[in-house]
Amino acid sequence: MANALRTFDADVGSAPMDMLSALFEARGWQCDVHSTEEISGKVKGSWATYQLRCIWRREDNVLQLLCLPDIRVSPEKRAPATDLLALVNEQMWLGHFELWSDGGMLLFRHAAMLGDEGLLSLTQAQALVETAIEECDRFYPAFQFVLWSDKSPKDALTSAMVDAAGEA
Template sequence: MDYSAEDDAAPVEMLAALFEARGWPCEMVSDEEMSGEVQGSWANYQLRGIWRAEDRVLQFLCLPDIRVTEDKRTAAHELLCLVNEQMWLGHFDIWSNGDVLLYRHGALLGEDGRLSLDMAQALVECAIDECDRFYPAFQFVLWGDKSPRAALEAAMVDAAGEA
């Protein structure tokens, strides 16, 4: 389906249309769920949109394919707390089923339960941006053996100038 900036649609249909327009792989899992994949700065991210009509909430997930091993769980949870303090929208979490790191954002939609193209783009871009921004911090803790605070500080350093 073709949607313009003035159109609204069912949330997962609009997300699927956005993915299709950008040439990103995606599939409709059901009428209430879509799944797709996007290349971020650090890795491929699996994105999922799950519509809960009874609550008028679109849950948007971004999974950066990072698994937290048992020996790193305490440090990863400490880093989650530090990272989530830095965020305005959404949050990071670790799914207990599979120990997978994920970004989660719940978007409360209006009474009609429709999603605009602009809002769909904002959800996707925000998820990718946040995963890109904090991916290095999780890598520093999980594979670089840095402390959570040192990992966050190292990841939050912005490069000055251009290469």
């Protein structure tokens, strides 16, 4: 494990932004710490470079993670993209995809309650970040099929899941 993470025990928590900053540094990902409540970075996935934003709500002890796959949905594609979102979200165990009404930006969002102490463990940090990237990678082709190939939402999801199942 890289130097940035050697000081962290995988099961002992730390301040969320400190832990996430160390994780990003250890992985060699671009990272900007905006405050003690917000950090952002860029991560190369299988299909695209994703922007990650992590926001810490101290008053609720909730860490929210947003992963933006840089997909904008034009007004004429909103209806099929929204239908696809519903189908995709049925497949999700953690987090969900949504479409921001302002600008049509697609994003993955997940929030984690960190308990009374408000600490984030290395194990939790890795799971949150890896889940966001994996889910964006898993469903990225489906969104592309709807937006660029004019497939129906159901066909796009089926095609994307078959393609993903074929990768090893």
